[in-house]
Amino acid sequence: MSVRLKLTLSYAGFLMLAGALLLAAVWVFLLRYVPEAIYTRGGIRTLKLDLVHAFFPKAAAVLAFLLMFGLLGGWILAGRMLAPLTRITNATRQAANGSLSHRIQLEGRKDEFRELADAFDTMLARLEAHVAEQQRFAANASHELRTPLAITQTLLDVARNDLDRDTGELVDRLHFVNTRAIHLTEALLLLSRADQRSFTREHVDLSLVAEEATETLLPLAEKRGLTIETSGDFAPTIGSHALLLQVTTNLVHNAIVHNLAEHGTVWVTTSVHPRTVVLAVENTGEKLSPQLVSTIVEPFQRGTGRIRDGHLGVGLGLAIVKSITLAHGGTLTLTPRRDGGLCVTVQLPAAPPQIGR
Structure with a gap:
């Protein structure tokens, strides 16, 4: 049976039950105040028997009316109640067929269906x-x-x-x-x-990760005549050491490659807050517009003016950083520096204190 039919039968059954209980209460009330028999000139007359003959046909008619009324009214009420569910079902079918642009946009008061x-x-x-x-x-x-x-x-x-x-x-x-x-x-x-997000989670210190990435890319920075400055305190978080190292390496690599031709600087800092830890990578460089900064996180998007050499990359560095950051429950923020260059901030949830630390 359909849900609408089940609801209809439930409404009708409840209405029949309520009617039967009401008629039973009326019958008990009548039996209490009507004597069993009375004496008339024609003899003894049994009132209760007369009451049965008069009451039960009327009660049966009332129950039949309640049954028909309950079925009809229940069918209408169930249809109106399930109408939003029908719209949701139709939208689900359209989505299953590939139409993802359709929206239900259900009107009315805010209830469970809404x-x-x-x-x-x-x-x-x-x-x-x-x-x-x-x-x-x-x-x-x-x-x-x-x-x-x-x-x-x-x-x-x-x-x-x-x-x-x-x-x-x-x-x-x-x-x-x-x-x-x-x-x-x-x-x-x-x-x-x-x-x-298929990776093993462990306690990771972002400050140590930053030092490891900086030491790896230090020869590239020295080759380009750049200076890398690192600072920060113990910054514990929960995640994959390898993936967070990839985040830091990508950011530092981008800061080195997209820097000034000479005498440029890269700043790598970590900080800890009550509920979050922050990794910030800043670099000098050309002035960037906010419009350009808002697009370079997308996959295969490359900023203008990049040097075409062996360290160009494949256009996925910041996209990987964004994806890994989101997988760790963090946020990625890119801000153009006033004097030129870029400031990238990765904010991650702080790890709970370890026992014995």
């Missing part, structure tokens, strides 16, 4: 945005992967058609293109891992 419809609309909006983001990401990833493959194909065609060509230069170029494709693939896998 809350369910609003929650469903919110879920559809987030799902539509997520699907659109995934489609853009897939298109960009396909484009980025197609480029090194196309270059490799061109180089191989040139080598096949020109057998007298020096293969040393060709091998070097193929090695460079292949290395870039490998880095892009590894970045895509890392981004997927962060999005799935």
Whole structure:
């Protein structure tokens, strides 16, 4: 049976029960005040028997009326009550068929159905945005992967058609293109891992992670004539050491690569607050507009004026940082510096105090 039919039978049954109880109360009341018999000129007359003959047919008619009225009224009331559920079901079917732009937008007072419809609309909006983001990401990833493959194909065609060509230069170029494709693939896998949040959580000190990333990238900074300054206190959080190290390494690497041509500076600081810990990476550089800063976190988005060298990256550095930060329950903030450059702040939940610390 459908829910509407079940509700209809429930309404009718309850109405019949209430009517039967009311008639039973009336019958008990009549029996209390009506004598069993009276004496008349014609003899003894049994009043209770007369009462039975008069009452029960009328009671049966009333119960029959209540049954019909309960079925009809219950069917109408159940239909009106389940109408919002029907709209939600239709919207669910449309979403299952791929139409994520449809919204229920249920009117009326705020009851359980209204809350369910609003929650469903919110879920559809987030799902539509997520699907659109995934489609853009897939298109960009396909484009980025197609480029090194196309270059490799061109180089191989040139080598096949020109057998007298020096293969040393060709091998070097193929090695460079292949290395870039490998880095892009590894970045895509890392981004997927962060999005799935499939990692082991442990106590991590952001200050130690910052020192480790800084020491790793110090030769690159010295090669470019940059200075890295690190400072901060013990900043404990819960998460993956490897992923948080990747966050810090990406931020410091970006700060080094997108800096001044000479005499630039990178500041790496950590701080602790009552409920959060903060990692901040600042760098000198060209002045950036807020519009540009708001877009460079997206996958494969690269700022203007970047130096085309071996440290360019694959356009996923900040996207990976954002994904890992969100997977750890944190927030990522990018702010252009007044004198040029960028300030990136990663805010994560602070770890609870450890026993014995």
